[in-house]
Amino acid sequence: MGGTLSIKHLQRVDNPRDAKEANLVEKLNLRRLSLAWENESDLQSQDDVEKVLEALQPHTNLKRLDISGYKGDQFPSWIMDSTFNNVVYIKISNCDKCSQLPPFVLLPSLRTLHLSNMSRVMYIDDHFQGGGMAIGFPSLQSLEIENLPSLQRFAREDGRKLLPRLTSLRIVTCPKLTSLQHLPSVEQLTVLGCNEVVLGSISNLKNLISLYIEDNDELNYLPEGTLLNLTSLKTLKIYVFLKLKCLPTEIGSLSSLEKLDITSCPELESFPEQGMEGLKRLKYLTLEYCTKFTSLTESLQHLSCLESLKLRSCPELVALPDGRKYLTSLCHLQLSGSKLEVLPDVLRYVPALQSMSISDCPNLESLPHWLGDLTSLQTLRISLCPKLQSLPASIQGITMLQKLSIYGCPELEKRSEKEKGEDWYKIAHIPNVDEFIGVFPVSLLEVLLGKAKKYEKIDITQLPKLAPLFDGLNCFETLIGMRSGHEIRCLNIESERHTCTTATTIITVAAIGDVHGFFLSSSLLQSSQAVLMP
Template structure:
């Protein structure tokens, strides 16, 4: 119900929510822009629902504290609680007595500083233990920048998501009960249920080595996904790494520029890891990549904007990555060499983009052992770098944004002729010709070239080609392949689907200058754009 228009407490008393015995969901919402007198605090205490309520949502409430009926835990059967945009709250209880609560969301509580005991005396005497509800399985806290700490989390918690929160340290896992309504157990038999930990934009957080990630003995069978993003002052991982998280599958560390290498003689990462993204972390250097050795489950690895990385790991490291099939290296501006990448036998997708210092003279002479499904580079010169230079069975080639490229690399294309099915070129402003022996690419099915105003003509194309797209070409080039009259129409007439567009792509105001030619035969579709 929308409550910003309620002006008197007696109006709200006429809403008998407490007597509605079958009410399961209640949403109380105020629009602060239409509640200039801040009367919400006069109405909310009279809107107490029945004890059987299961879902409660409060949005935009202007009072300085929670309603009494939440603080005294009257809603004992509550399963879901969402508190949003209540700008004046500075403290709230831990809701420990709400034994049925499974889902708790706190969002845009900008002044909230503390969750737990409501008085200093209670805190000092430990009269109220600072623990979250014992059956909680999802906790989401977003845009609570003043919140400095969090009560201990129960073992039942499965998802913890914090974003734009003022934490200095992560919360601890509560050790005195398993989450089943307070029953005790020895710490050796307690296992957390936490599967997802997502930490984002927590500027006060400097270390992951304090809090729940130092209690890895409780997480080793549960935590599968760890996402750490945009924590500008985070400088340390746990001292022993994350090796005890035996079920961790996905690890992402994004935009943590102060993160540094860890001095350890052993491994940093668990053997279970399948996907690992570092993006960007400026102080991470080559030694972190060496710690990837023996991660036999690793399938995908991404490096983004890691400026201290100068060389990828050695052949010895890559030989141990027996299941690696996707590697992306992007904007690593000081990377000189791809190291022993050629030894990654299972590699199927490789992207090397915006790494302009990589040069073939820095690359080892050894070839490669893998057969790529997809290769993505941003400049033709990367095809001269080992192990890419030695590729023989590539299926897809993507080259994007190479303004200097004048022709496709014929030698490289021919050595992949038996497997190459797709070539896609983007923003090729200086591309003038295609290789004279294009017709030898016997497996090529798709050729897509965008923004190629300098291209003059096409060579004889392979009989296997059934999709041809050329965009942004010179209108004079287009006329060579114009339906019925083009002088080189024979080169493309047997291609099932082709689309050729001039570089001055037509707007709706120019429709009268354009002729569209369509051949809608059963097996062919053809489209030309001709600008007079």
């Protein structure tokens, strides 16, 4: 036997001798081993559980090990054997009774370690007592720890240099973790469910390139110094900080920052008046579901390299500062979920603008005549703007325009109907004008999408044109045109691409409230089908 072996339902093994007969220790070619217990813990005694895992000792040629649902108090002796020099990947999950991890810290080849759902573990390195190996996890590059509610520190004792090659660190729901110690090689950090102490220690990670922090409902401000010393940081994402009122002025010290994404921070009102001037390299700025955000003040004047600006579901943000002097690099603009009644006049002075999307602006009544001044515009999308009546005649002058999409704008759709609408002559020169089926009632939505209220997941497969558009929550809001009394972020969209190259999009439907209707392009529906997943 060689390659990969996965053994499930180990709780059903009545006699540890049956596990021993598998003789895994003699399987020289076994490279990947997965061992799983399900939630039928009463089928085995505590002693038998531990003996079964002991009997399943693999050969030391093993490279990947995955243990899930193990109900023993301690791990077997073989997993603590330093002769497992070839292991490069270990995943341990749902082992709730274990309070101490094996000495993975000693494995010389281990590159990836995932630990999740272990309620009693307090330390990742729980074995250092002075002397011995001076460097812990000498080859580890990726560490993920999730739902370890008792975890306090990476190491019980100081004295051993840890994680010298770690580049990627992901921490999810570890509320008692006290700090991030000196980790000189970490370049990517994700922290979900973070406390103030951990946030305050981020500045120790001086080589960070990407920082993503999410889920805090207590802090009004980030701890002082959180963003200091991060001169290599290129990407900063801050999601779901429910009480965050402002960003620290030290954000201006992020001299290498290229992408800033602020999402679901409903108390955030503006950027700091001083602090943005240091973001000379910022190319991508996203503000989403910041419902009290009212002003970009003069922040944009410092962002001369800005190429993409996305303002989604920030209803109080109805104006942009004069940008004729500094938005010279802006190529892509998205405006959605706003109370604006007219497009900001500043946009007429954006010479490089190539794509513009205007969505869910119920008060927007007209498009300005200066739209024709956007001579570089190649793509224009207009959706869910029911008061829009017509297109300006100046759109005929945008000779670069290749694609026009209009939906959720009943009168505008009617006037733009191919060869029949009153405004068709204005857009007849555009090569790709989407034709839309129109607005469907909820009953038909339920028919086509599988009665979403009764299903947790809808698997939409074989969508060669549709799936690539699902690049975020707003794409679903815009494409399908769902409106809700709840925030759209309660919809979780994940995309996967399988080996057969078929694009698959999984939509998890939560409490989406009242759905008024939806819009689908007939061109996108071709060769598409929906499969229900109860």
